[in-house]
Amino acid sequence: MGAGLTTRMGRDSVSCHGSDLQLGLPLTREQACQRIRCSNEELPALLAAAVEAKQRFKPDVISYSRKVFIPLTNLCRDYCGYCTFRRDPGQPGAHTMTPEEVLEVVRAGERLGCTEALFSLGDKPELAFPEMRETLQRLGYKSTLHYLEAMCELVLRETTLLPHPNPGLLSAEWISRLSAVSPSMGLMLETANDSLLAAGAAHDNAPDKVPAKRLRTIEEAGKQNVPFTTGLLIGIGESAEDRVDTLLAIRELHRRYGHIQEVIVQNFRVKADIPMRHWPEPTQGEMLRTIAVARLLMPQMNIQAPPNLSAPYYQDLLDAGINDWGGISPLTPDFINPEKPWPHLDELRRRTESKGYTLRQRLPVYPEFLPNVTSRPGRLADKVLAAADPNCYARRAA
Numbered sequence: 001m002g003a004g005l006t007t008r009m010g011r012d013s014v015s016c017h018g019s020d021l022q023l024g025l026p027l028t029r030e031q032a033c034q035r036i037r038c039s040n041e042e043l044p045a046l047l048a049a050a051v052e053a054k055q056r057f058k059p060d061v062i063s064y065s066r067k068v069f070i071p072l073t074n075l076c077r078d079y080c081g082y083c084t085f086r087r088d089p090g091q092p093g094a095h096t097m098t099p100e101e102v103l104e105v106v107r108a109g110e111r112l113g114c115t116e117a118l119f120s121l122g123d124k125p126e127l128a129f130p131e132m133r134e135t136l137q138r139l140g141y142k143s144t145l146h147y148l149e150a151m152c153e154l155v156l157r158e159t160t161l162l163p164h165p166n167p168g169l170l171s172a173e174w175i176s177r178l179s180a181v182s183p184s185m186g187l188m189l190e191t192a193n194d195s196l197l198a199a200g201a202a203h204d205n206a207p208d209k210v211p212a213k214r215l216r217t218i219e220e221a222g223k224q225n226v227p228f229t230t231g232l233l234i235g236i237g238e239s240a241e242d243r244v245d246t247l248l249a250i251r252e253l254h255r256r257y258g259h260i261q262e263v264i265v266q267n268f269r270v271k272a273d274i275p276m277r278h279w280p281e282p283t284q285g286e287m288l289r290t291i292a293v294a295r296l297l298m299p300q301m302n303i304q305a306p307p308n309l310s311a312p313y314y315q316d317l318l319d320a321g322i323n324d325w326g327g328i329s330p331l332t333p334d335f336i337n338p339e340k341p342w343p344h345l346d347e348l349r350r351r352t353e354s355k356g357y358t359l360r361q362r363l364p365v366y367p368e369f370l371p372n373v374t375s376r377p378g379r380l381a382d383k384v385l386a387a388a389d390p391n392c393y394a395r396r397a398a
């Protein structure tokens with residue numbers, strides 16, 4: 001890499017391994033693996049190419065979704081090495097929200113101009129814990145997914161917010177059922193590397209983190225044309241090449257089905273009380289390289305990175321080609337990373353504008369994916385249309 005990325009990318013812009021960056025063609029795997037390990041001297045040229053690609057895709061705008069975070073239950077049958085969200089029954093803080101609690105949060109969000117109700121929850125806790133089975137029985141539901149479906153329906157019926165569930169692995173039947181009560185849904189692929197399931201690794205006690213199973217859920221959503229959010233988690237034991245392969249796996253599913261509305265690049269952050277508390281965090285440089293490579297692998301994709309996990313310098317992520325900040329709540333904490341508060345929306349706008357962009361509030365379903373939902377007449381389509389402005393962003397624009 002001694003010649004410097006500027007020189008090499010200049011050559012690539014004519015032709016390199018069949019790719020042409022100036023024409024906006026995506027990188028090959030080999031090119032992506034080179035760039036994700038580029039030197040500090042080479043980094044500015046990589047970032048410039050990524051921003052150029054972002055500007056060709058969505059010029060001058062950075063979007064976000066104003067949301068409330070609903071931790072429907074923090075009981076989970078998995079034990080990911082980096083998770084502070086999950087609890088076992090009886091542990092301090094273990095909680096399954098009641099319908100009244102859900103509505104109370106959503107109504108408060110409604111008053112603050114939120115348009116997304118993000119349901120985050122543990123994966124199938126009733127399979128591991130009789131206490132969860134009892135809770136569900138008391139609430140009148142057969143499973144956590146039945147309860148989630150009912151709460152999405154409640155939010156849709158009673159409020160102006162749009163549900164976006166993140167419940168873990170889903171069967172074809174459950175993707176179909178949840179897509180009737182939510183315009184979009186999500187599942188982080190996290191990594192395509194199944195060696196992270198080995199003893200001592202991040203996913204060694206997380207049966208729902210088998211990459212092939214997660215890819216199946218994402219593929220099934222594609223078959224059903226459901227706008228889908230996914231992404232990778234960096235710094236959990238994977239290599240830089242694994243990051244490229246994870247992005248390529250997402251790109252391939254999107255090539256086949258066209259349903260991936262957003263790719264999140266999330267960085268692992270250390271917390272005091274997790275099994276991985278002694279692991280090093282990925283550097284800002286690794287984040288920038290991963291985001292830039294994601295942008296160049298998928299020039300026409302919405303690429304998101306959470307600002308709170310890169311504070312205080314989160315505005316620098318804009319230099320790597322993201323076009324979205326993800327869900328930001330003016331009300332509820334980030335229950336997944338409670339020690340990292342979301343920035344105030346005024347501050348987010350100020351920092352976004354300082355880089356020359358306009359901040360725009362979107363719905364949980366991205367503008368270009370609205371037709372996937374509104375083409376199916378019914379309450380969900382009506383609610384989405386009522387929440388959208390003429391450009392398919394949120395009517396309550398920031």
Ligand code: SF4
Nearest residue numbers: 076078079080083086
């Ligand atoms: S990251 Fe998700 S699946 Fe893993 S333990 Fe936490 S809640 Fe469960």
